Amino acid sequence: MTLFASLIGDQMAEFTMFLIKFIMKQTSMLFLILIDHQNVFAVYCCFHLTGFWCQHCIVMMIMTCALLFLLLCWKVYQEALVGGLRESERHSMYRGVPHFPDDFPDCVAGLRHAAEYKVQALDKFKRYPPDKRPNFVKLGVQSPFAPLWDLLAQEWDAMRSNKDFCDFLKVEGKIQDESFLTVQQEVRVEDESHAPKDMEDKCKEACLFYTIRNQRLLARLAVWCGLGRAPRRPAGLPESSDGMGPSLAESLLLASSNSYGFVWVRLELLERGTPEHLAAVSIPSSDDLAKLKNDKTYNGPLEPMHSDPFKTQLRAEGKQKKIEKGKKKKKKNQEEKRNSEDKKESEDVLIKGLHPEPLGSAVSHCSRLLLGSVARGDFSLAEGAGRCFAFVSLVGLLRVILHQQLVGLRPPGGGRRPLVLVRNLNSLQYYFAWLSVELQWL
Template structure:
């Protein structure tokens, strides 16, 4: 038996019954210190990274020391530096990277190719943006379908920023301006620049602008115009504002320069050196990107009598559509009411208006632009000397403006109880000078509704429209002073924090704000803005739409004030919309409106149609072949565009073989009204035009259009009878006698079906596809060699530390087979969609027209299409109709025909 160690078991050693931890640790402190040193020091050939458990190791730790635990970071950094890895510098904070200087440079840099509106940042966060006509514009909102926007325009208020519309100012003697502009318009289309309804400046007019002496051909597009309210003498200098769509801006400008023989006079000096101290440099730089703070480009005639000033991007324009637009404007706009103690001018009674009808109270202008501008220089100096309070200087020196201001304030108070903008005269202009809309900004979004307690009493002001339209906004110096005296948003927030006229103040303070004494209070100076309100009447035909549908107001105000007005309107319940909403509201209105410049006989319309054709074609060929509709089998000759020239040639070649290739859209109101009477009333029992029979009506129609050029398009509107919804580029066809008979016998019959056509291009496509594959296999060696050569070049550049972005872009742009592949793609497109040779007889039903815009109409609760029909085709249709004007329409991607009723609009 072995000897025992413990004495209790027979051994010689006595073991104690307890042990002291401190004594035990002290006896082994050297061992513990040696163990710690072994752990802290890296083993030979090892890394600090390898001390971590495998579950904690990350690849990024090899070059980013801050990914390591804190106790190992210092050793790991030293190890990286020893291996030649440079230390990582600290990334700048987000606050540093987003400092205003960099944001401003980026803000201006990104506008080099496409101009941003002042509300761009707000829209970019909430809308899909698109690049159109030199601008970056909001296309449609992210969070709303069109149904919500339709409800807003029909029952509430839809808000759109249309500041991309371009304005031009024309100065000169009234007679000379009217005579020159008369060459570009026609009274047959409607009221023109010289109409008495517009010459006083009380209403905004609209017409179609043509090239010089080209009517009815050579249409440029629809324009809007507004005369400055003046004396009305035919010898005085007048000012005219001409608003155009940006797609026709250059054409209209060039026409005016040619007509009035104008020469360019550029004024490059900047006017931003004397801006107010309240205007921040950030906002100045933003406005300088739009050249707002620069002198306007001018074109002056040789005799110095006519002057054209370009105000593009110098004015903002918002559009409010819907019955609540007036209520929102009333709550947003607070008309300034100058206190008596300012002693700027006396308060006049609103009933005493005889001075407004007297010519002696208006200054008689000089004969030339130069003499007139000499007189304006003194007024401009007076305004610029106190630019932060321009309204005091302006109203002190202009007695007519003083009296007009009080009449405008009284008129605005009298119409506060209106329920809708449709209650006012069509296109009426109201001028106001309002306070900064940030004064009474609601703390959260609210819905403004008409106040039934406020009476609507505009009767005693109906004779004062001339004085109501007088505004200081016509002065360039006033617009500049208004822009530069604006309180910056940062300064505004400081005053808001101090509770100086902030949102949420008491009712007594609000009333005090409405009658604000325009003096500095605690270093705070309020701003006043001159604006113009232009009424839009909406629908005026009760047979097609309810009266006043899509009525509203347009607000015109100087640049620099877009965001304060925009936020103020949004917070009061206005729903924002984009280009799609504007197009759909126009479509719902069901008539040719002012906002449509894309008629098929204009250059802008042809450009837009070509852009839409390319977009639809690219979208079609992005699909695989088995997912594309075969338009050859469908019998659709032109699925992506409306080939008006081919259709017109089909209908006119039998009658006029030497007809001109150009065409025009019929816009003459007398002839369109005659067509409406014939089509809309001739099929009603007991309701004949001029009391004659249907034969007499057709004879009257034939005599009316016998001397017309048959190469013209008639604007039509089709409404589906049963089912079906017209799409863009849908065909308008003539129903056969069997189609009419079937529809009478079976009311549930939807319509005929197009038989499937023979695809005679399928064999050619198959042969071409096989040849293309063989050729690609033959050229495979060239592609491989090219890729290998490019890879070697990349490796060499990487070794030198140079950039390879150029080689990558070169590879994408140019390959040995790129030209060959592109050529094959173009050949295949022509085999899938051949060039159309005829449209009229391309399918089983005779084609008479196209639908330019078609969709489901929410206001009509059925499908509606707006399009055009050639005059010979319409004559043929009228002769074939017996009971009602029925036609057939068929969408490009369908074989089914649907019935529709045709109307003239």
């Protein structure tokens, strides 16, 4: 007969000794009773004092105590929730490793997670009174609850295909040695053999973005951003002018072959600021870099307050609602149902503080060109400053690297790392941040 018992605690030590002596007298086998660490030594001495020894050891527990223990466990853990999600996210953030599914926006799970977050955030936004909601139209935020990856990829691809991609290279009447036409011809010839046309055609047809995970390409970007060693140059890529920074032909070739690609980067704020989820990552202008170089205490530029063109339309709808409420008594039930349906449709179309769809240009909506969006960000206690991970367009990132390489207005302390601007959703203040490409997760 097998008995199961679990005697836990110092108060049950005497009962344990008595039970062991009784069982050893009745049987010819050695019984081992599991108790806490404080009473293990007492039970072991009891075995040797009785002078009884056997080769077989059986783990015994009394059924009643086991049932009580199981009932207690059931009462404690019957309403348990999954824990450690926030801690695992923070742990991956300190390690510099992507966290699933926040940092995988191009997979099915990432898209579903973003859609669920958008629905929850929009419902929470609607529960606030209209006067207590932040007006994202005046703040210059088009989509505060979901990043506009597809729209950004489309617009940066359009800018890459036009001559706008190289207009910024003119610095005080100077331009690089390579002319735009010759470089564009070289890129077209080399793109036929090296660019992944299938991926590009699929992205253009379905308007889908993707995250770049090519180790060689990310290693090259890490070198251009001031980190890592220079990998072996692939065949067909032209050599850069300084050996470390990208040339115009090389950047155009990479941009043409990965125009819909986004890069997972790490941002380190210079002085103040705590980046938040879905914060905007923008490109600084030459004036911003010059002010930062001359004044080290310069935090960053301010986004001018935008006008709200939908405010008058909402007021007109409010007046119509008041008039309709006065006429409700004279109308029939069918007309009241139609009015209620019309009200629901108008509320879904126009919400105070949000841009109605379809949205306009995402890149040039604000005073600084939009480069990407923050996936995860917070204040880092280990480094004493704000840190975040974001996704930026490859075409825009190459534009930032080339522009700051030509201008030469980088402040000391960051090496060759490019500078970007970070702005939270509920603020007009931009903050400077160093950009680097992480390679530890590959």
